Structures are given as structure tokens and as C-alpha cells.
Amino acid sequence: MKFSEITSEDWVDLQPYLDTCLLPYTALTGQESPYETVSVLERLRDFLDYVEIPFKGRIVTYPAVHYSQASQLQQLNELCSHLKAGGFKYVIVMTADEALVQAELPEADLVLSLSALSSRKDKDELSHVNVNEFKKDIQSQIYQMWI
Template identity: 25%
Template sequence: MKWQAIEIDTYLQAKEYVDTAIIPLVPISWEKEVKGTVAMGEFIMIMADELERQFRGRVIQFPAFSYLKSEPLDDRVQRLECWYQELTEHGVKHVVYITSDHDWKTAENKLSDMLLWLPTIPLEHMDHQYKVQTVSDQIKQLLPIMTNKWQNDSGLQND
């Protein structure tokens, strides 16, 4: 489900099954590497959309967590932790952050849940069929990571 009014109605009816939040981490920079930064955010939003589609009924995709590349990483982590606290206090069991920004890898141990980092694949000049195949190939790699997370987390809760 996505962060849309019509889908939230569905969520409210079935929220006991929706236990995972997907939060795309999208950088903004108007100063340097503008096009690369835009491509990074665009790629991650496509990947988040596809993850949501694959796991519809189990996940809810939140709006992008946008931040300035110039913002100190610790400040970003602190703001993101506020999101995590809000969600987990209200029943979300798993939070998955997805990004192409390598800065987050250096702060991964400071995050309260799973970070999926993917290198940006420039989709801009690909023909549609190749773009669909490329995204599909990337998602195939993420599916077992997500299912393993759920299995491992549920196993920990039963011990």
C-alpha cells in the first residue's frame, strides 16, 4: 500500500497484516551533481514502488524521507529516528529504508532497522523493455532479503 487516501482505507481494514514500512531515502542537492542526485532519487522511488507492488498487503510505502546532501549525517539520522519511533509506537514491526546514497552506509549501525543500499542504475536513456528488466532483476535480489528479515525477526520474537 502507498501513502494515498484510498489505500489507507484498505490499510485501516487490514492493518494487522501490514507490519512493514518502506521508506525511500532521497537526497536533494541544488549545488553540485544535481543530475546525479535527481537520478538517485528517481531510481530509488522506482525501486520502492516495485517493492511495494511485490509485497502489497504486507508493506506500506511511506513518502520519501528527503534531505539536503549538505545536511549533517547525524542530523539526518536523528530525524529519521523520529520517524522510526512514531511508526513503531503505532504498531509497525519492521522499517526498511531504501537508498542509493552511499552516505547512509556509513551510518547504517546508527539506524534502528534495515537499510537496503542499491547503486543507482541510470534508467534515463534505456528503452522501456530493458528498463523493466533491469528493475525486475534488482527486485529479485531484494525479495529474499525482505523475506529473510521477516523470518529472522519473527524467530527472534518466539525465542
């Protein structure tokens, strides 16, 4: 569910069920051409589907953090902390092109990085079998986070 689909009246009733925030991170540098930017955003969109579709009704997708800066990890950490203070029990950070690991974002409950998961293969050339394996692995990690 997207953040923009929730009204203030709905939030009171839905908050106990929508306990997990999904925070997309594109990690753009500003040096990408327009067509490269589109490619980055499409990869992230497709990667977000791994979580948004199977967990609709439990996860709220927030606006993406787009640009990477030297202090970005600290800002992402603070944002995760703020989202939890605002009522989310769990925060998942997802990125397609940045090789983030959990240790870099201790305030996030889960960090999912397509670059880290697919380090053996080109991001644009994942086989159907590998994609299904990634999806299962991601779903398993989310279930483990909720336990």
C-alpha cells in the first residue's frame, strides 16, 4: 500500500495492521543521464514489487530517498528512527543499485539490496530461476523480521 492511499481517518484503524514501512532508496548521484536515471528507477520499481505485491496489507511504501551524499547513511538511519517513532514497528530499506548491508543501517530492521543479493550477476540479466530464488529469500527474511 502506498502512503498516499491512506487517509487520516483510515490510519487510526489501519495502523495496527500496517506496522511495516518500506523505504525505497535509489542512491542517485546526480551524474546519471536522463536515460540512466530511468533505468535506475525502473530497477528499483521492479525490485520493490518483490515486497509490495506479496505483503500488500501489511506494508506501507513511503516516498523514495533519491540522492546519495556523503552523509546519506546517517540520514537514512535517522529517517528509520523517525518512522519508528511515528508509529511503524518495522522499517525495511530497499535499494536496487547501492550495495547496502544491514550493519550500515542499524536503525533499519531489514536492508534489502539487489546489488548485494546479485553480486554474481548483472542486475539487468537475472535469470527467471534466480529471480524466484531472490523473491523466496526476501520473503523469508521479512517473515523472520516479524517473528
